[in-house]
Amino acid sequence: MSSAAVESLLADFKSLKTDLFHKDFLLTWEHPLDEIKAILTLAEALKTLHRDGISYRAFESGLAISIFRDNSTRTRFSFAAAASALGFTLSELDEEKSQIAHGETVRETANMISFMAEVIGIRDDMYLGAGNAYMREVGEALTEGTQQGVLHRRPSIVNLQCDVDHPTQALADLAWLKKHFGGLDKLKGKKIAMTWAYSPSYGKPLSVPQGIIGLMTRFGMDVSLAHPEGYGLIPEVVDIARKNAAETGGKFEVVNSMEDAFKGAHIVYPKSWAPYQVMQRRTELLKVSDKDGLKALEKECLANNAKFKSWECDRAKMNLTHDKSALYMHCLPADITDVSCKEGEVSAEVFEQYRIPTYNEASYKPFVISALMFLTRLRDPAAKLEQVVRRAKSLSL
Amino acid sequence: MSSAAVESLLADFKSLKTDLFHKDFLLTWEHPLDEIKAILTLAEALKTLHRDGISYRAFESGLAISIFRDNSTRTRFSFAAAASALGFTLSELDEEKSQIAHGETVRETANMISFMAEVIGIRDDMYLGAGNAYMREVGEALTEGTQQGVLHRRPSIVNLQCDVDHPTQALADLAWLKKHFGGLDKLKGKKIAMTWAYSPSYGKPLSVPQGIIGLMTRFGMDVSLAHPEGYGLIPEVVDIARKNAAETGGKFEVVNSMEDAFKGAHIVYPKSWAPYQVMQRRTELLKVSDKDGLKALEKECLANNAKFKSWECDRAKMNLTHDKSALYMHCLPADITDVSCKEGEVSAEVFEQYRIPTYNEASYKPFVISALMFLTRLRDPAAKLEQVVRRAKSLSL
Amino acid sequence: MSSAAVESLLADFKSLKTDLFHKDFLLTWEHPLDEIKAILTLAEALKTLHRDGISYRAFESGLAISIFRDNSTRTRFSFAAAASALGFTLSELDEEKSQIAHGETVRETANMISFMAEVIGIRDDMYLGAGNAYMREVGEALTEGTQQGVLHRRPSIVNLQCDVDHPTQALADLAWLKKHFGGLDKLKGKKIAMTWAYSPSYGKPLSVPQGIIGLMTRFGMDVSLAHPEGYGLIPEVVDIARKNAAETGGKFEVVNSMEDAFKGAHIVYPKSWAPYQVMQRRTELLKVSDKDGLKALEKECLANNAKFKSWECDRAKMNLTHDKSALYMHCLPADITDVSCKEGEVSAEVFEQYRIPTYNEASYKPFVISALMFLTRLRDPAAKLEQVVRRAKSLSL
Missing domain, CATH: 3.40.50.1370 (Aspartate/ornithine carbamoyltransferase)
Structure with a gap:
């Protein structure tokens, strides 16, 4: 009842x-x-x-x-x-x-x-x-x-x-965390790793990671943003996250290692995005419909992305998390290694373990x-x- | 209340x-x-x-x-x-x-x-x-x-x-006039100038001007239809307008000068349309999907239209209207000079003055x-x- | 009331x-x-x-x-x-x-x-x-x-x-037959000819005839499936129809003559479909997007179809039916000779006679x-x- x-x-x-x-x-x-x-x-x-x-x-x-x-x-x-x-x-x-x-x-x-x-x-x-x-x-x-x-x-x-x-996504994610951990107050001190992950595509929006760091830092969480050098988010949003954390007694850090972010994390959110600077260049090219420029940029970015194929959420990295059992999150669809692509954001085994939880996340x-x-x-x-x-x-x- | x-x-x-x-x-x-x-x-x-x-x-x-x-x-x-x-x-x-x-x-x-x-x-x-x-x-x-x-x-x-x-347009226009002037009876004797205007496009339907002259002539209004020679509407509809005016004690005239139509007008409705004969030729070409023919017709028409660039609703012409302040109407979107095109149906200054009234017109x-x-x-x-x-x-x- | x-x-x-x-x-x-x-x-x-x-x-x-x-x-x-x-x-x-x-x-x-x-x-x-x-x-x-x-x-x-x-089609068809004949019990013993008909297209799905033989055989009807040799349906569905007929005291036969199927029929349902084997080949070609292969297959099939242009529902064949007045059915749109194509599934005269009944059929x-x-x-x-x-x-x- x-x-x-x-x-x-x-x-x-x-x-x-x-x-x-x-x-x-x-x-x-x-x-x-x-x-x-x-x-x-x-x-x-x-x-x-x-x-x-x-x-x-x-x-x-x-x-x-x-x-x-x-x-x-x-x-x-x-x-x-x-x-x-x-x-x-x-x-x-x-x-x-x-x-x-x-x-x-x-x-x-x-x-x-x-x-x-x-x-x-x-x-x-x-x-x-x-x-x-x-x-x-x-x-x-x-x-x-x-x-x-x-x-x-x-x-x-x-x-x-x-x-x-991406506020409806970030709020749905937060609603799911509230449910999963039993209340917003339970999120205080919990570590969430919002990390970049490798994907064989480029140009994915920054709004999901920005939405996450902008919102989760308001609940006293320990937010770790991880990405390879050069894959930064919009600086103003990063500043907001830092300020939020300071005001709620939470933490906010930016690191350049997926492993560092995963260490002791209660929640991991590995997801690909394009570097801020690349999105700026892409925006200029899109504005003038420069197809050759866009192709060249895509090639350059995919080549650069390829340097970071190790940024995959796999079992070994999951084992670095709190009790080796952090909650995996994704806004879906995820690039799953050997399922939706050859090498992607997450291993098939980890994704399958958390598949239903990601559906629950989306259900909000x-x-x-x-x-x-x-x-x-x-x-x-x-x-x-x-x-x-x-x-x-x-x-x- | x-x-x-x-x-x-x-x-x-x-x-x-x-x-x-x-x-x-x-x-x-x-x-x-x-x-x-x-x-x-x-x-x-x-x-x-x-x-x-x-x-x-x-x-x-x-x-x-x-x-x-x-x-x-x-x-x-x-x-x-x-x-x-x-x-x-x-x-x-x-x-x-x-x-x-x-x-x-x-x-x-x-x-x-x-x-x-x-x-x-x-x-x-x-x-x-x-x-x-x-x-x-x-x-x-x-x-x-x-x-x-x-x-x-x-x-x-x-x-x-x-x-x-275009009956829902003409009725919305009339509803707006009823509101603006305080009643249908107040429209008796009011002069409305339904006039062709220059646009850098061609092939616009005749239904808006036809709808206006077919409806406004039923309320004792003084309807002045203006267009360059060769830009006539469907003759049967023009006949209906003439008959309506006669029956309601209103007036209906066809003139070949925007200025003549504007003179003393309480309402102006400057809007581009394709000449009847051009639409007939275009219809034949469309039926047989004659792309070359359509291109040639477009070129010919645009060249012809270009002779009538002076058919723009600007401040000078507005000053010819009743108290220099006729109500400007348009079914939207209008071709606004220096806004949506280089030279269009209406000057930016006149349009901006009447922008909100045209929204009200549309709201009906x-x-x-x-x-x-x-x-x-x-x-x-x-x-x-x-x-x-x-x-x-x-x-x- | x-x-x-x-x-x-x-x-x-x-x-x-x-x-x-x-x-x-x-x-x-x-x-x-x-x-x-x-x-x-x-x-x-x-x-x-x-x-x-x-x-x-x-x-x-x-x-x-x-x-x-x-x-x-x-x-x-x-x-x-x-x-x-x-x-x-x-x-x-x-x-x-x-x-x-x-x-x-x-x-x-x-x-x-x-x-x-x-x-x-x-x-x-x-x-x-x-x-x-x-x-x-x-x-x-x-x-x-x-x-x-x-x-x-x-x-x-x-x-x-x-x-x-195509269950919603077959059920609508059955609802129409129930109405037309005055009850499901009245369908017992009635002969329905579900027959292939010529069409100047190819690749039409098998689901309508399969739906009809799979459903109508459950009401003690005498179902005659007719098609040229090589135009068979999915064998498993044909087996289901046979079994249904046996269980309800009805009949089910497969013949290779439209005339045989029409003889004494109370209902005729002449409709084109692609041969099962052709659909299998087509499916393989579609899977690999083999455009040349699809074109060749289409050519071959249309040539084969053309051998069976006599499979048209015309007055002569209608005269073979019960009291020369079987109910004509079609899921629509039909390929009507001299109306929607040069040679089709049904003659214009027969279709026009039953046009409104086919609308009633669809209305369910x-x-x-x-x-x-x-x-x-x-x-x-x-x-x-x-x-x-x-x-x-x-x-x-």
Whole structure:
């Protein structure tokens, strides 16, 4: 019987102050700790309700628009699932089918699609310096449209991955850690190794590792960021992580050895990404559509990557972790040696051991996005949650 | 508090007779004036309800199918928004993914997709003489299917732009004028300049200017259609406009000077379109996929267009209008000089002055389409609207 | 007044035992006769409710995911309609837009899209030996995900056409025959000619004829499968048909003459398909993307097909049937001589005579899929149906 669990989550949720009504959610570190906790608590409450077959639909209609400027499976379906759960109609903006190419400006399109929009989810992670900026440009247009009376309500933008952060991923990861370790307070002092890993591809976004170091350092964790020299993240985000750790009594270090990061770690998150400088060069080449330049850059990077094939999460490295049994995490899909590629981020044996846990990790994303929709679109989310819980209780009596 | 406004709109709506149940909406001039007024009144009522956060959902399920044979952003999202608001599930017929290419006839497909369809929105504006004819062919197939008992109910077709009319645009434009000037009766005697404007593209449909002259001439307005020689509209539509004006005590003229049309105008609508004769030639070339012919035609037309670069809506021409402050309108996106192109339909300064009003103009479309769905799918739309208003009132007490 | 009809269907439905809750529906012959009868009865009840404007929506939210690995119009819209009617949000997995190409395994993707999924409809009919196997692979992954607690509920897979069966088509066909002849018991002893027909294309799936012989032989019918030598179906399915006929006192024969099959037939189903052996060769060529090989195979097959142009359903052959007036069936779209091709499966005159009946045949598919969703997602479908009927009755009083 889940009723006690939901009641307890409801009580927790009511104790946490949030100020997200008709706001955007772009970077986790722009939101106070209480809001982060509220999102996690609400996500868990909604997940429990869904498990018990209890609908938390809160709207009769309204559009949830998604704009995917890069491929996506799990985030796309998580957003669709959350929209369905809340009662919104999913509407994807396919830029190829629209008239955007006809020279229409972002601020115009933002208003044109939003007359009955409630939420706009955006993925834009290809161009360094552009994705997050694009979301803010859309947001400013929506604010203007609302102030001018064009839009009846300010739709909320949810960052579904940009060049800086991947907040729904990082929050889902944190929700999973909270569940796995039995509470956010249990994370204090736990060591998490966010490390680069070898992959036979290049140009993967930096937003996942940035999201992880930007968020996990707020809970007193011992965050070790590891990567080969030259594979650094955006310096401003690294600074935020350092500051967070200092403020919460946690630790933050940057090392150039996967082994060092793994030593004594309770959690490991080995994942490939492109070096910051390479992404900067790539962004310039993409802007001018320099195909030869892009090919040359890819060749150079793959050759450089190949020097670090030893950065694979294998049994030997796992044995360096706390009790030789750190929790392995990945945002999926992982490059698995001998499964999805010849040499990759993780050995087949380690991945298979943690395959189901990575599915559990992913399972929080639809509910994190549901929580963000719930918090940004309802004036009194606590009252609504209470109503849902009370109704379910009365039906089950 | 909007309650008084909605009550008044409800009373107005109840006084207007409509006969749209299970019918199509293809051309505004096929519908009596009372029906046009009812659509505008209902659209405004639904817009007010949405502003106040009151759902006007009227169905538990059912498909709203859209068929876009040309690109679209605002109409696509307006249709999606209206479907969501009414409670319909949006389903787009992507002709590339379907088996239509396998030689399936229109009448068969029309029935196959319609077993649970309520509304079918169609955009087909590329081929002169084809778009409206296609909608009627679909409609005949649906009528046959209903009469033969194949379909339980006749779905309604809503014209989302064809070669002849763009009724949801023209109605949204009229709703905006009604709002802006404070009532339909206030439009009597007002001069509107529907004029061609220069654009560095060619082949734009004629349906917007045709829709405007076909509708605005029914309200006693002074409609001035202006275009360079050789840029005429479909003659039959021009005749309808002339007849409408005569019947309502309004005026209708065709002039070959943007300045003449602007003189004393209360409203200006400068917008590019392709000459009727060019569209006819283009249609023939498209039918046989004559790429060389199309290229040659484009070159010829662009060269011809270039003779009329002075047909730009700039400050000097705006100063010719009534009190130098006519309302500028555009269906968007506009070709804005120095913004979206080097030389275009409107100067950046004039456009920027009226940018927000054009957004307001566009904001009526989702509610016009909502009204068309409401009127075509509900046997007693007045009773339903009354129910929605009463329920909202009881909840707010 | 339909109330009596629905009451009678409700009573019938309650008398039939089903065990489909949270199960898949892949092949009709894997399900006991009572379950097949229950699906038909429920489909008819839901169709009657829809005709009378009564909603049978049963869910507030949840995803109905479709995966189309081949083109589709009527099945795509039938699935969308059923999802809408039940209250599910439609979400299509477009494999091109997803990260599946990045080496992600089926079992991972199956779980990633399913956290809030209720039904997954799959069409995969291109590769012999692959489509049904793919569905089972997805199903195993979902079962594992559910057992491991990753998924809250096991989503149900509905086969929307594979290499072996096309169960929603065969069930819709059977529902139509039940209606046309006045009951399933009336089908006993009726002769149905499932015959190959000439088409100017090649490579059409075998699943429709296989679905028909696998299902119709379970109702004591006299099933005659006719095709030119070398155009055999999958031997295992032919064996199942033979066994079914023996068990129900029906007949099953394979002949090499359209005329023989038509003789005395009450129903004819002339439809082209590729020979089993050709599909096997084609599958191998598709696997290695051997374009030259595929072209050569197509040429060879079309040449071979051309020997059998006399396999057209024309008036002369129809005159061989029972009372010269067998019911003509087709899954649509048909290759109609002089309409959709020069020489095809059926003469224009015969097709036109039966055009509306083929539409009626197709009209059952959205309700068959609705019934499958109803039965696989509701623990007590009979109670729910009763609730829907009672509510409708109380509203109409």
